[in-house]
Amino acid sequence: MPYEFKITRRVEFSDTDMAGIVHYSNFFRYMETAEHAFFRSLGYSIVTKQVDPPVGWPRVRAECEYKSPLRFEDEVEVHMLVAEKKSKALTYLFRFHKLNANPRVEVATGRLTVVCVTHAQGKMSATTIPKSLADQIEIAPKELLA
Amino acid sequence: MPYEFKITRRVEFSDTDMAGIVHYSNFFRYMETAEHAFFRSLGYSIVTKQVDPPVGWPRVRAECEYKSPLRFEDEVEVHMLVAEKKSKALTYLFRFHKLNANPRVEVATGRLTVVCVTHAQGKMSATTIPKSLADQIEIAPKELLA
């Protein structure tokens, strides 16, 4: 579906900290990896020259709520959903589930707003999301975002 | 003052990504470093056995708004303020300023909520902030938080 994507990853040793759990900053790396896989699923790289002029996607807002820790070798599903779609910006919702639990448990939720920019003379400026890409991206149904 | 702390750091090469700017996840590492320096300024380590039983401070909520990028070798001031103080939790506000700009410019703001926990039999549970520590921490004046 053009409004969501799921990736699964295994927690690596270097993702953990001395508290024995995934360092909280790494959830933001995990979110981004799901976003980039979503773009690939649409036939695009997030770092793309497939549109003219090339666009980039700097992050303007990021947040995460942590409910339960992730540990080394845990399997985590990162479920990305498109929560908002504006002419120049997208907002994603993320749900993190630990899969090696029975039943699987939601360990965190996240939210990320990114803006579409072009670069000219070393300066970024917000731009309309290229139509070829925007046409492929839908907002997720309300019930999935609740 | 027992309601704020400032650190200055220089952006390292490994903090940057292929977009040529500090990766957005690293602002959360910077926040935490300011928090830990604040604790040291009170005579405590965030990983402390100075209280009995030992307490830890897992993060339960983190957010950041990005206004302007940071680049390699930029000098950034991270100003931490205590925004909320509950019996078992603290919320900090962070302001990031790029110092090698004239005038200095606010590049990001952040917010972090941490909860005081003890560990027993491998399980964390929220606990009242030890009095010796809580007594030293004040909420910042409203005008600084606005």
Place this chain on the structure above:
Amino acid sequence: MPYEFKITRRVEFSDTDMAGIVHYSNFFRYMETAEHAFFRSLGYSIVTKQVDPPVGWPRVRAECEYKSPLRFEDEVEVHMLVAEKKSKALTYLFRFHKLNANPRVEVATGRLTVVCVTHAQGKMSATTIPKSLADQIEIAPKELLA
């Protein structure tokens, strides 16, 4: 085979630096991930309580030679081989190949020596690799290590 293991991973955005390539320190994270997958393939976690007393594997020597850069979204195969096996230590050889090249190209080689330790009273000391584990690990054939 109990003397090698291969993993494939895709370069993530946060693995890159402002030079547009994977930061050189991340090759060491990649090596370790292959090592840990090798252990899992033997039925063990590198962080194991499956042996009594539990053992750990601190790194005592690490090296990497870089031949060609890796970039965002490249697919890299990390091929781990057991190069040396002593009573208390293992040395691995690693070959990194970029798969999305035709023909695939070796971009780096690495070498890692780890030592088996137990912890007692907060002190690590080298110990003989537990027999149940050591019996499963072989040194790779010479021609593969050349």
Place this chain on the structure above:
Amino acid sequence: MPYEFKITRRVEFSDTDMAGIVHYSNFFRYMETAEHAFFRSLGYSIVTKQVDPPVGWPRVRAECEYKSPLRFEDEVEVHMLVAEKKSKALTYLFRFHKLNANPRVEVATGRLTVVCVTHAQGKMSATTIPKSLADQIEIAPKELLA
């Protein structure tokens, strides 16, 4: 002296892993930070347009020997020495000392070879170190490298 540089840094929480010690890959980040500070001490940025054409310094070889762990809030001195100087490459030696020990203790040594390159049409090629920079860099005295 134009053949060495020392930096001191405090181990951050996010530098540690679940073993409670600095993750071995981070020693390579620490090395690089000392190198870049050395360049700044000479009046250059490692990412420089101060020479024409601009040059970069990709790593071609890196190694580290680990003798004793570093832990959260340890103060570590990274002492960088120029060990070799060729027309197109430099090799540095690094000594890591934990300062909050009495006496201070050497916890690791490292070695890093970097090559001077220019970029043309998206391709890197090794180039002679610009004279203005090369003239400022000396090889450390033998007794310091032993």
